[in-house]
Amino acid sequence: MTGFNRRQFGKGIGAAALGAALGGQSATAQALATAPTAGAAADGLAFPSDFLWGCATAAYQIEGGVKEDGRGETVWDVYAHTPGKTTDGGTGDVACDSYHRYQEDIALLKALGAKSYRFSVAWSRIFPSGKGKPNQKGLDYYNRLVDGLLAAGIEPHMTLFHWDLPTGLQGGWQSRDTAYAFADYAGFMAGKMSDRVKHFMTVNELRCFTDLAYWNGNKAPALRLPMDQVNQVRHHGVLAHGLGVQAIRAHAKAGTQVGLADNATIFVPAIETPEHIEATKKAMREENAMFLTAIMEGRYIDSYLAAQGKDAPKVQAGDMKAIGSPLDFVSLNVYTSNTVRAADTASGYEILPHLANSPRMASPWLNVTPEALYWSIRTVSELWKPKKLYISENGCSADDPVAQDGKVYDADRVMYLRNYITHMHRAVSEGYPIQGYFLWSLMDNFEWEDGYTKLFGIHHVDFQTQKRTPKLSADWYRELIKANKLV
Ligand code: GBH
Numbered sequence: 001m002t003g004f005n006r007r008q009f010g011k012g013i014g015a016a017a018l019g020a021a022l023g024g025q026s027a028t029a030q031a032l033a034t035a036p037t038a039g040a041a042a043d044g045l046a047f048p049s050d051f052l053w054g055c056a057t058a059a060y061q062i063e064g065g066v067k068e069d070g071r072g073e074t075v076w077d078v079y080a081h082t083p084g085k086t087t088d089g090g091t092g093d094v095a096c097d098s099y100h101r102y103q104e105d106i107a108l109l110k111a112l113g114a115k116s117y118r119f120s121v122a123w124s125r126i127f128p129s130g131k132g133k134p135n136q137k138g139l140d141y142y143n144r145l146v147d148g149l150l151a152a153g154i155e156p157h158m159t160l161f162h163w164d165l166p167t168g169l170q171g172g173w174q175s176r177d178t179a180y181a182f183a184d185y186a187g188f189m190a191g192k193m194s195d196r197v198k199h200f201m202t203v204n205e206l207r208c209f210t211d212l213a214y215w216n217g218n219k220a221p222a223l224r225l226p227m228d229q230v231n232q233v234r235h236h237g238v239l240a241h242g243l244g245v246q247a248i249r250a251h252a253k254a255g256t257q258v259g260l261a262d263n264a265t266i267f268v269p270a271i272e273t274p275e276h277i278e279a280t281k282k283a284m285r286e287e288n289a290m291f292l293t294a295i296m297e298g299r300y301i302d303s304y305l306a307a308q309g310k311d312a313p314k315v316q317a318g319d320m321k322a323i324g325s326p327l328d329f330v331s332l333n334v335y336t337s338n339t340v341r342a343a344d345t346a347s348g349y350e351i352l353p354h355l356a357n358s359p360r361m362a363s364p365w366l367n368v369t370p371e372a373l374y375w376s377i378r379t380v381s382e383l384w385k386p387k388k389l390y391i392s393e394n395g396c397s398a399d400d401p402v403a404q405d406g407k408v409y410d411a412d413r414v415m416y417l418r419n420y421i422t423h424m425h426r427a428v429s430e431g432y433p434i435q436g437y438f439l440w441s442l443m444d445n446f447e448w449e450d451g452y453t454k455l456f457g458i459h460h461v462d463f464q465t466q467k468r469t470p471k472l473s474a475d476w477y478r479e480l481i482k483a484n485k486l487v
Contacts, residue, residue, distance in 0.1 A: 052436025054116030065099030069137035072128030079220030090451025120162035129168025187247030235313035242322035279349035298324020331392035337372035370419035395440035
């Protein structure tokens with residue numbers, strides 16, 4: 001482990017750093033009860049001076065301008081315009097209008113003191129039908145954005161695919177050709193951007209654009225395929241990542257950092273004893289076998305292949321080598337986790353269910369589990385020893401009523417963030433190679449199938465006027481960045 005100076009940062013996690021949470025909520029009680037309570041140093045929980053604080057967004061969720069400058073249609077345009085698919089019929093047609101207001105977004109980041117910004121490129125602005133002739137006007141938008149960020153002293157971290165697949169790619173992720181088309185697009189972007197962009201993420205959240213889109217059917221293109229076809233879609237997803245890594249390396253300037261942003265399912269030991277910790281690591285490796293484990297190990301592990309039997313993916317020569325291409329960093333999107341206990345089962349572990357009254361935020365799936373931000377970093381580090389790690393997303397939906405003075409006092413979001421970041425600090429203090437953190441999200445935006453009914457921003461967006469207003473959580477994050485410690 002490369003690690004930070006343990007003496008400097010190994011100060012333990014203080015109950016003081018967990019204060020100021022909302023009263024009376026089970027979420028608070030749970031979070032406080034589960035936080036370690038070793039004494040805090042007088043200067044609080046400090047982070048390394050080069051720790052990279054940032055915010056994250058994604059193209060279809062913020063840009064709007066869906067018909068402008070030659071942008072091609074995507075599966076999300078189709079899905080959002082299909083009656084009954086998104087709550088309240090929300091679409092990304094306008095969203096935060098960032099296609100026109102990106103300078104305002106950069107100003108928001110600058111006012112926060114953010115050191116970095118993670119955004120995604122709309123593939124169909126660059127290649128309107130997914131492949132073929134590039135569209136200069138689309139590229140120009142990202143040139144303006146990147147140049148604006150750099151002028152403001154903010155590092156651009158570019159995600160190449162955040163679910164907005166061009167419909168011109170017939171068969172979508174069911175087609176192996178899509179993986180090759182992605183690699184061509186990724187290499188093209190690296191060639192055009194790596195003089196200024198130093199960090200590229202291939203894909204965002206494999207499980208979401210494969211399983212949820214082609215199996216559960218609640219993300220575009222909303223199919224419910226049989227398992228053998230789902231496994232093939234998964235395989236094309238990890239293959240796209242691997243071929244993308246190779247293409248970026250082939251076209252990028254020396255020193256370019258390549259990784260991905262994955263939402264591996266995260267596990268936390270029920271009790272911090274060796275047997276439960278071992279069970280947790282085993283769960284992490286096996287439950288993510290088709291995604292992060294395949295990428296980190298360059299193979300499908302036996303338990304996955306055995307469980308899938310005749311439905312296992314069809315793999316061609318060279319695929320696994322590409323999928324396992326060495327990475328410069330691994331980024332994790334961490335929202336929630338599951339508790340694991342060592343058990344007398346065939347796998348040796350049991351994943352405990354979330355109980356009805358366990359704390360959660362506004363989205364029903366968003367169980368409050370602050371320890372996820374420590375255990376995700378620790379289990380990935382111990383299993384696969386990545387050179388560097390980032391948290392590419394963490395944040396939450398909240399109710400966000402607008403107060404009489406026009407401000408959103410989202411104390412519950414501050415509680416959530418403070419608790420999660422406290423546990424990330426534990427990972428820093430123990431020397432795991434965590435380099436930075438991107439808060440999801442810079443501003444309220446289109447939350448996929450939930451439309452605009454679940455909002456994750458630290459800036460409130462009035463979708464009538466497009467006015468952005470910092471919430472209490474933005475004020476808090478600004479102070480955290482300024483102090484570079486928990487506040
Ligand atoms: C991320 O997904 C995305 O990267 C981002 O675009 C999104 O806005 C953000 O988080 C907030 O949601 O079908 O019951 O299992 C988060 C991961 C995984 C959360 C799927 C919702 C669906 C719940 N998502 N999950 S369920």
